[in-house]
Amino acid sequence: MKAKFINPLLAVTITALSIIAGCKDIIETDLTEERINIIVPSNNLHTNLLAHTFSWDKVDQAIKYHFQMISPDFSNAEILVADSNLTGTKIQLTLSPGTYQWRVKAFNNSSSTNYVTYTLTIDSTASLAGQQIALVSPANNYATTTQKILFHWYKLYNADDYRFEIRNPDWAGGLVINPQITQHDTITFTLDEGVYEWGVQGHNAVSNSSFVTRKLYIDLTAPSLPVLLYPSVNASIQDSVLSNSTLIFTWQRETTNGSPVKDSLYLASDSLFTPTGIKTTAYLTDTSFSYVMTTSGTYYWKIRSIDAAGNKSAYTSTRRFTYVKP
Numbered sequence: 389m390k391a392k393f394i395n396p397l398l399a400v401t402i403t404a405l406s407i408i409a410g411c412k413d414i415i416e417t418d419l420t421e422e423r424i425n426i427i428v429p430s431n432n433l434h435t436n437l438l439a440h441t442f443s444w445d446k447v448d449q450a451i452k453y454h455f456q457m458i459s460p461d462f463s464n465a466e467i468l469v470a471d472s473n474l475t476g477t478k479i480q481l482t483l484s485p486g487t488y489q490w491r492v493k494a495f496n497n498s499s500s501t502n503y504v505t506y507t508l509t510i511d512s513t514a515s516l517a518g519q520q521i522a523l524v525s526p527a528n529n530y531a532t533t534t535q536k537i538l539f540h541w542y543k544l545y546n547a548d549d550y551r552f553e554i555r556n557p558d559w560a561g562g563l564v565i566n567p568q569i570t571q572h573d574t575i576t577f578t579l580d581e582g583v584y585e586w587g588v589q590g591h592n593a594v595s596n597s598s599f600v601t602r603k604l605y606i607d608l609t610a611p612s613l614p615v616l617l618y619p620s621v622n623a624s625i626q627d628s629v630l631s632n633s634t635l636i637f638t639w640q641r642e643t644t645n646g647s648p649v650k651d652s653l654y655l656a657s658d659s660l661f662t663p664t665g666i667k668t669t670a671y672l673t674d675t676s677f678s679y680v681m682t683t684s685g686t687y688y689w690k691i692r693s694i695d696a697a698g699n700k701s702a703y704t705s706t707r708r709f710t711y712v713k714p
Contacts, residue, residue, distance in 0.1 A: 416498050417449035424453075424492055424504040431506040436513040438545050439522045442490060443478040447501065450494035454503075455479055457490040462505065482522040482542035485512035514546055516597040521550070521588050523600055531605035531647035531696035536578045539586060543573045544597060547590035557583040559601050581608045583645065605647035611693035611701045612642040614651055614675075619689070619709040627681065627713040635711070637677045639691055639704075647696035653677055655689045659706055684713045 425445040429435075442455070453476075457469035469488065470481060491505040524540040526532070539552065552568040552575050555561045564584065568575060569591075587601035617638040619625060627633055641649060651672050658665035667687070670677050671694075688708050693701040 416496055419447065419450060419494055419496060419499045419501050422447050422450075422494065422501045424494060424501055426492075426504055426506060429506070429508060432509075433507075434509045434511060436485075436511045436515075437519060438484070438510060439480070439482045439520045439542070440508070441478055441480045442492075444492055444504075446477050447494035449496055450501075451475075451496045453477065453492055453494050454500075455490070455492045457481070457488055459489075460487040461489040461507070462491070480522050482544060483508075483510055484545040485510045514592065514594055516544065516547060516590050516592055516595040519544060519590065519597040521547075521590055521597060521600050523588065523602055526602065526604055528602040529605070529648075529696075530602075531607055531698075533606075533608055533697050533699065535580070535606055535608075536576065537604070537606075538574060538576045539588075540574045541588045541600075544590040546592055547597065548592045549590075551589040551591060551596075552586070553589075553599075554579070554584050554586045557585070558603070559585045559587065559599075561585070579604075579606050581606050581646075605697060607646040607695055607697035607699060609646055610699040611644060611646075611649045611695050613701050614691045614693050614704055615640040616689075616691065616704050616707055619707065621707055621709075623709040625681075625709060625711050627711070630681070633681050633713070634678050635681050637679065637689060639675050641675055641693055644695070646699075648673075649693050649695045651675065651691050651693050653689065653691050655679065655687060657685060657687055659688050659708070661688070661690075661706075681711050681713065684711055686710050 424447065427443040427445060429440055429442065453474045455474055456471050458465045459467040459469060472479065488508045489505055490508065491503040493503045494501045521544050522542040524542060526537060549569050549571045552570060554564040554577065556564050565577060584604045585601050586604055587599040589599045590597035617640060619637070625635065637653065641651060653670045653672060654661055655667045656665040657667060668679060686708060688706050690703050690706045692703045
């Protein structure tokens with residue numbers, strides 16, 4: 389028989405990798421003893437409201453949550469209403485009158501909590517007063533460079549049709565289009581650049597639901613170039629003038645009528661901002677940034693603005709400064 393030679397280094401490497409993989413499994417938190425805490429709705433709730441947000445507290449070390457809803461209950465399942473793995477801790481549904489059971493559990497790659505199961509009963513009513521339509525998309529404060537927008541909402545039980553409106557710049561502003569009456573749960577419009585609020589109301593022969601609205605930005609314009617303030621050009625900054633070696637970068641940005649703007653800041657030890665030279669990057673709502681300096685030397689910084697729709701300004705001119713630490 390021909391003997392097989394095993395490289396000792398390879399064997400050690402394989403063993404080490406096996407140990408690391410095993411440690412990863414051991415380190416992951418066991419969720420079997422954890423319990424989901426439901427926030428809303430309460431168990432055994434009886435209501436005539438059709439739209440509900442199902443919400444629970446976050447479980448540490450969970451990566452997702454499994455949400456299920458059945459009618460009338462899990463012992464006598466007739467209708468599967470929802471069956472989703474969620475990264476967040478809430479889901480919004482619009483339901484018809486009936487009895488429902490819903491449950492949720494948290495899980496990670498190796499374990500899960502037990503399900504927590506609640507019951508919900510929705511009583512039949514012809515009145516839409518006090519009801520709210522659940523809007524699907526676009527999300528609230530959605531910003532985009534796309535002008536053709538598909539608006540989507542969940543249908544409301546006992547609603548015969550829906551009134552759709554778009555106003556500018558908010559719900560107190562003027563109508564952008566004539567109010568639209570539709571029996572569908574979607575409608576599409578092409579809009580000019582601007583800030584809008586859109587809303588939907590359910591109708592039937594005896595009542596109306598309240599309007600539910602969301603903000604929308606159609607933004608085609610790049611933000612203005614920021615203005616760097618401090619450190620100034622070729623500044624020499626002594627550590628003694630700083631508090632705990634903390635250097636505060638400041639700049640200005642113009643106010644905008646478009647979507648919200650943030651600034652992307654780069655600090656480097658070389659003027660080309662190569663990956664090895666970059667000290668830090670930051671994406672900021674404020675127009676200041678604090679950074680703890682550690683090493684004397686020459687530094688460079690620059691900024692550009694980016695709005696929520698993805699439009700970007702040019703970069704500012706690169707500024708050079710020196711930091712001196714005894």
